[in-house]
Amino acid sequence: MSICGDGHISRVFIWASDAAEALSVIFHQGAHDESFNISSNNHQQGRKLVDKIFQYFHLKYVVVRSLLRNGLGWYVRGVL
Secondary structure, three states: OOOOOOOOOEEEOOOHHHHHHHHHHHHHHOOOOOOOOOOOOOEEEHHHHHHHHHHHOOOOOOOOHHHHHHHHOOOOOOOO
């Protein structure tokens, strides 16, 4: 999991299920000429979010990406 910058930039995150439900509501109830911004009020700093995820899965940080790639053979397969 990559952290951009020093990890202190705040972003708004939303659960995928909440976004899917919002899309369904828009599709079934929204007017054709309306624009919608699907968002939450869940502001999180990148570093704090990564901390929560790693604590949940009882993981430690892998700081050196080359160790993960060269040592374990893992690399990013998808591009966003």
